Amino acid sequence: MFLSPLDQFEIKPIFSYSDTFMLSNYSIYLFIIFTIMWSFKYLLNNGSLAPNRFSLVIFSIYDTVLNMVKSQMGNQGGIYFPLMFTLFNFIIMANLVSMMPYSFAYSAQLVAIIFLSMMLWLGVTITGLAKHGWGFFALFVPTGTPLPLVPVLVMIELLSYSSRAMSLGLRLSANVLSGHLLMFMLGSLMLNLMSLSLVGFMGGFMPMAGVVMITMLEFAMSMIQGYVFCMLLCGYMKDALYLH
Amino acid sequence: MGAAYTILGRSVPPHYLALATIGAVGLVVAPKPWGNAKEAHAPINASSPEEEKFVKEFVAKHSEKH
Numbered sequence: 001m002f003l004s005p006l007d008q009f010e011i012k013p014i015f016s017y018s019d020t021f022m023l024s025n026y027s028i029y030l031f032i033i034f035t036i037m038w039s040f041k042y043l044l045n046n047g048s049l050a051p052n053r054f055s056l057v058i059f060s061i062y063d064t065v066l067n068m069v070k071s072q073m074g075n076q077g078g079i080y081f082p083l084m085f086t087l088f089n090f091i092i093m094a095n096l097v098s099m100m101p102y103s104f105a106y107s108a109q110l111v112a113i114i115f116l117s118m119m120l121w122l123g124v125t126i127t128g129l130a131k132h133g134w135g136f137f138a139l140f141v142p143t144g145t146p147l148p149l150v151p152v153l154v155m156i157e158l159l160s161y162s163s164r165a166m167s168l169g170l171r172l173s174a175n176v177l178s179g180h181l182l183m184f185m186l187g188s189l190m191l192n193l194m195s196l197s198l199v200g201f202m203g204g205f206m207p208m209a210g211v212v213m214i215t216m217l218e219f220a221m222s223m224i225q226g227y228v229f230c231m232l233l234c235g236y237m238k239d240a241l242y243l244h
Numbered sequence: 245m246g247a248a249y250t251i252l253g254r255s256v257p258p259h260y261l262a263l264a265t266i267g268a269v270g271l272v273v274a275p276k277p278w279g280n281a282k283e284a285h286a287p288i289n290a291s292s293p294e295e296e297k298f299v300k301e302f303v304a305k306h307s308e309k310h
Contacts (some may be wrong), residue, residue, distance in 0.1 A: 008309040135261055137266070141258035143246040150249075150258075243246075 005184045007106050009177070026112075029104045033093045040089070061089065065230065072234035073241065080237055088118075088230045095176060095222030099215075107225075108177040110170070117169030120233060128240030139243050168232055172225050179218045186211045 016022040043054035051059065065085045069077050091107060097107035107113055126138045140157040141150055186207045194204035248255045285303075290296035 071300050078274075081255060134263065135257070135264040136260040138257065138260070140262040141246055145246075147251070151265045151268075154262045155269065158266065241267055 005181050008180060008184060009105060011109075023146045024108070025104045026109065029094075029097060029106045032097055033090065034108060036093050036097070037086075037089050056191050059094075060089075061085075064088075064227070068227070068231055072231070073238045077237065077241070078130070079232070084175075084234060087233065088104060089224050091172065091226035091229055092146070092223050095225060096219075098176065098180065099219060099222060104181050105176055108173055108180060110173045110177070113173040114166060114169035117172075118165045121168065121236070124236050124240045127237070128243075131241060132243065136240070136243070155158035164232075164236060168229065168236075172229050175221055175225055176243055179214070179221055183211060183218060186214060 005187050011024050011026045014025055014028060040058050044051075046060060055114060065088050069081045069084050073080065094105075094107040096101060098107060127170065128139070132138075140154045140161065142153060142157065145153050190204050190207040190211060192201045193207065246258045248257050249261065250256070288296050288299050290299055
């Protein structure tokens with residue numbers, strides 16, 4: 001029984017042992033997500049001649065991510081493919097696992113996801129600095145800018161570049177958080193209306209249609225957000241590697 | 245990397261301009277590490293000298309470092 005719509009995002013201890021070891025719902029769901037990702041190795045059905053249905057899904061994900069990386073960064077960006085593939089799988093698994101009723105939405109944990117995006121942004125920046133040295137700062141001067149506008153544009157570009165660290169994670173987290181809140185609130189409304197009276201029972205079908213639609217939207221969102229996250233990260237990586 | 249700019253007949257690469265801008269803004273915005281360090285405190289706005297004295301004593305008494 002949930003008390004408030006935000007209760008579902010709370011990290012609660014499930015098992016603890018003498019103050020030194022604690023398992024929370026957060027760590028258990030992280031373990032579930034990694035287990036699913038690890039199971040890809042066994043789902044691939046390497047031993048047989050033809051791929052099974054699971055292998056086809058994994059091949060499709062592989063192909064999607066490979067196309068994304070190559071279209072953004074060219075063939076040279078191939079070394080970043082394992083990172084993007086892992087990130088994409090991690091995000092869609094976290095999102096899809098959270099779609100199970102009464103489960104825990106890992107990707108709605110703002111601290112975890114924004115920390116992840118900040119570390120990725122830091123990595124991208126370090127990569128750019130390592131590749132170009134001081135020349136990396138040419139990224140803040142868009143090509144063809146008139147000289148008097150350069151100082152203004154440098155500050156705007158600097159602001160836009162640094163806000164990427166937050167916005168990348170915030171986009172994913174806020175979407176998942178709002179989706180789960182909406183599903184919970186519509187579900188509660190449906191339950192309350194339907195338990196009121198016969199008229200309420202009939203009226204409860206309207207939020208039920210809403211719940212069905214929002215749930216379908218959330219399933220689509222689970223996959224789209226993973227794609228968007230990786231696509232943007234590829235774009236940021238491309239900026240750092242090739243400048244403008 | 246974008247094309248270089250020509251300033252006073254010299255070719256300046258764009259990252260020099262970016263670094264100069266960031267450096268200049270940093271110098272203006274950053275707090276000066278030199279000069280006298282003034283201790284910041286809120287204005288007392290007392291209506292009489294006695295009140296001001298009382299407030300000063302009260303603040304001094306209660307902000308002692310332990």
